Amino acid sequence: MTKGVVFDIQRFTLHDGPGIRTAVFMKGCPLRCAWCQNPESIRTAPQISYFPAQCIHCGFCRAACPEKAVQPDGKNLIEKINLTLCTHCGLCAQVCSAGALKMIGDTMTVAEVCDAVMRDFSFYHNSNGGVTFTGGEPTYQPEFLAALAKELKKLGLHLVIETCGAFRWDAVAEALSLIDIFYFDIKHTDDAKHLAFTGEACSQILENAKRVDRLGKPIRVRVPLIPGFNDSPEEFAGILHVAGSLENLDKVQVLPYHKFGVAKYERVGMGYSLPGVDSPPREAVNELLALAERENVACTL
Numbered sequence: 634m635t636k637g638v639v640f641d642i643q644r645f646t647l648h649d650g651p652g653i654r655t656a657v658f659m660k661g662c663p664l665r666c667a668w669c670q671n672p673e674s675i676r677t678a679p680q681i682s683y684f685p686a687q688c689i690h691c692g693f694c695r696a697a698c699p700e701k702a703v704q705p706d707g708k709n710l711i712e713k714i715n716l717t718l719c720t721h722c723g724l725c726a727q728v729c730s731a732g733a734l735k736m737i738g739d740t741m742t743v744a745e746v747c748d749a750v751m752r753d754f755s756f757y758h759n760s761n762g763g764v765t766f767t768g769g770e771p772t773y774q775p776e777f778l779a780a781l782a783k784e785l786k787k788l789g790l791h792l793v794i795e796t797c798g799a800f801r802w803d804a805v806a807e808a809l810s811l812i813d814i815f816y817f818d819i820k821h822t823d824d825a826k827h828l829a830f831t832g833e834a835c836s837q838i839l840e841n842a843k844r845v846d847r848l849g850k851p852i853r854v855r856v857p858l859i860p861g862f863n864d865s866p867e868e869f870a871g872i873l874h875v876a877g878s879l880e881n882l883d884k885v886q887v888l889p890y891h892k893f894g895v896a897k898y899e900r901v902g903m904g905y906s907l908p909g910v911d912s913p914p915r916e917a918v919n920e921l922l923a924l925a926e927r928e929n930v931a932c933t934l
Contacts, residue, residue, distance in 0.1 A: 693729065
């Protein structure tokens with residue numbers, strides 16, 4: 634029985650592909666993007682998350698923790714988790730009636746995910762919608778992704794995948810052959826800079842974009858626009874060149890940097906890497922959109 638780790642299933646999404654969709658968020662990612670908006674998705678296994686504003690200081694979590702990883706803060710007595718000691722067993726979350734401690738990620742079977750997805754089959758059918766695999770990085774759980782894609786295709790569903798492109802082709806080729814539309818991130822075309830900001834070079838990602846293109850399915854290239862990383866005309870032009878070479882390109886979608894996910898870092902005990910970076914000015918974004926128009930590459934926000 635194939636199982637995987639899912640950290641959310643969002644119903645009635647309207648921005649993750651055509652029609653009404655259900656987005657299946659799968660845990661785990663090979664990249665460590667400095668601007669990641671879902672830091673809770675990076676670790677593959679289920680993990681504890683702490684919401685301090687909801688803590689009522691009852692102390693039940695301290696008593697439940699076998700590793701003594703839940704410790705009081707000397708200044709304000711708010712419970713804190715020592716993530717060096719924490720094994721993410723979830724016992725503290727089970728006794729937290731206030732919801733200050735929650736486990737992120739559930740181990741689910743293919744059948745369990747399909748059952749959740751198929752509740753809205755009539756909406757998919759009437760809107761030409763379906764299911765979108767996202768994360769995290771869906772290809773980071775290749776066996777689970779393949780099993781899910783095969784089962785959902787048997788059920789007649791349209792499939793979209795949102796991917797960072799960092800995967801071994803042979804591990805995911807079967808699953809990707811079942812996808813109907815690809816949302817494919819291209820963040821940069823320079824290996825050294827991509828490595829510095831994401832932890833991995835981009836050469837494999839760019840090669841995988843070509844391989845996906847050969848599947849003959851629509852590809853939407855998504856570009857998270859990060860000031861100081863890829864927002865110069867020269868860097869953006871490099872991305873446009875790669876995107877424009879794809880025969881099945883739908884369009885390039887620019888995703889300007891924002892800080893909406895910063896609060897999540899404290900909840901999972903991580904530091905944020907870009908505290909001083911602000912969203913790019915709209916005028917600068919418009920200049921890049923104009924550059925795409927001059928290069929005859931369809932590009933939108």
